[in-house]
Amino acid sequence: MSTDHASHVEQALLQAGALIESTVSIHRRRSEGPTPVARTDGASTGKVLRMLISPVRHTVCAMLTEAGDFSDSVVRLLADVPAHVTVRVLCTAEMADSAPVALTAGPDGRCVVRVSRSELRPIVIVDGASALVRAVEGAKGPALVVQDTATVRALELFFASAWTRGRGLADHLQLSPRLRTELVRKILERLRAGHTDETAARELSVSLRTYRRYVAEIMRELDANSRFQAGVRAVEFGLLSE
Incomplete structure (x- = not known):
């Protein structure tokens, strides 16, 4: 060779x-x-949340649907995040009404809370790099830990879209409780749809007189001069989705 x-x-x-x-x-x-997507049993969700949130460096975005173990764990952990971290919490009107003190008890008041009428899912996104997704808030079933970049990005976009339509917690709580009932929401939906008073009253199983009294009260509470303006303000206040 x-x-x-x-x-x-x-x-x-x-x-x-x-x-x-x-x-x-x-x-x-x-x-x-890390595994791109891993399933965790319900009993260990709190531990997984701590593992995800503890090393946070920049942002935590959370969607909370109702009071329960998941939401309680998230709110408790958010109180311990470093001062420089941006914290955003988007919750349902039901949770805002039932647990406003817990939501505002974020780290030094730095937790920005908005209330959404859109359909939400229990989700926590950390630094745009990892997330935990719970199928149902109150369930004891498994949650998904997501560390796949594309999937986390999609969850971020879902959060951002709902966030832009949310209303500040303080503004939500200032609304009269009478405007946050299910009946008022149904009346507002019919006003927006242009239903006649007779049709709307029949669909809601109330008398025409009662329906018109409700409409007058709604317009007064919203400081609206017309039914159209009432519908616009209902969207602005988060009483109706866009």
């Missing part, structure tokens, strides 16, 4: 060895890295 040929073979073997070493290293890092 010539010297040149031997040198060529040796170089080829060195390159092959380097390629194998690189492949093994990549595989090892992938094996040691």
